[in-house]
């Protein structure tokens with residue numbers, strides 16, 4: 001059966017060479033814009049492309065403001081800080097995620113607190129979240145803060161993630177968090193182009209963060225973007241990502257500890273050219289997902305499709321295997337044949353630096369971690 005999968009993937013990508021999991025495509029005006037940027041000499045944190053990228057990504061997602069960052073991890077770090085996360089706090093997130101989600105929480109001085117995911121969306125489970133908040137937290141009688149009873153730490157934010165681009169039940173998550181007064185920062189690193197109930201991911205929370213890493217749907221080499229509808233949060237995010245410099249024509253004055261996190265103009269040149277093609281990339285990726293869906297319908301492997309009410313970018317296509325042994329046989333057969341496949345990340349709650357963090361049952365996350373694999377997902381030009 002695995003031979004048929006390998007043949008199917010090879011026929012779609014039309015090559016006998018090695019097939020990577022996800023390659024960037026530079027089919028547009030990338031060289032032209034990068035050359036323009038070099039000719040202008042504005043290759044660093046100031047320039048027309050970085051401002052334009054912010055305007056373009058805000059327009060595309062429908063957000064009022066966007067702040068360009070050097071990568072998604074730094075974007076998440078700053079988003080958490082402007083959302084009010086303080087050193088010593090705890091931030092709710094999912095254990096089934098890339099390490100950057102938990103690392104960004106740590107950079108903000110906080111500790112992750114892991115809640116389970118849903119098996120169908122692969123994202124934070126509203127039921128598990130409700131259960132945790134209802135039964136394992138209390139209000140501090142003096143400050144009114146929400147406290148995790150087990151750790152005695154203040155819970156100051158929640159970071160759901162849209163796994164492989166598939167939107168999680170973000171409307172319910174925001175509603176639950178609103179009830180408890182916790183801001184939601186969406187880790188939308190993987191979901192540029194994905195919508196839930198027609199609203200772009202990253203727009204449900206107070207802030208959302210995208211990644212433009214080389215393996216994402218569009219890339220700026222390295223890069224990220226924070227989006228928000230809140231002017232004050234946007235200004236503060238911009239301030240913190242630009243070394244907290246107080247604007248002045250010649251004086252250097254910084255009013256707090258900021259970061260050198262602004263996306264360089266030369267990366268933004270690439271980002272602008274890539275964003276122009278996002279629509280086409282999404283067509284290619286959804287087309288590939290359709291082909292995978294039809295193929296895997298006739299097999300004993302389950303292709304993960306977009307959840308109800310979601311329009312996914314299908315950033316990384318994924319399958320669920322019957323068990324871990326079969327997953328491992330699949331990984332071996334495909335990688336031996338030069339078709340790159342990969343298991344989902346190991347759970348963050350099992351990494352040595354996060355092993356002692358508070359965690360709920362994580363039954364679904366564990367179940368998925370044993371069974372999910374990613375298959376090649378690069379855009380194939382169908383024109």
Ligand SMILES: Cc1ncc(COP(=O)(O)O)c(C=O)c1O
Pocket residue numbers: 071072073074097098100101161187189190210211212213223224
């Ligand atoms: C879920 C998730 N969060 C955060 C990041 C961090 O983004 P970056 O690599 O741009 O720092 C990534 C991707 O790399 C990711 O997949």
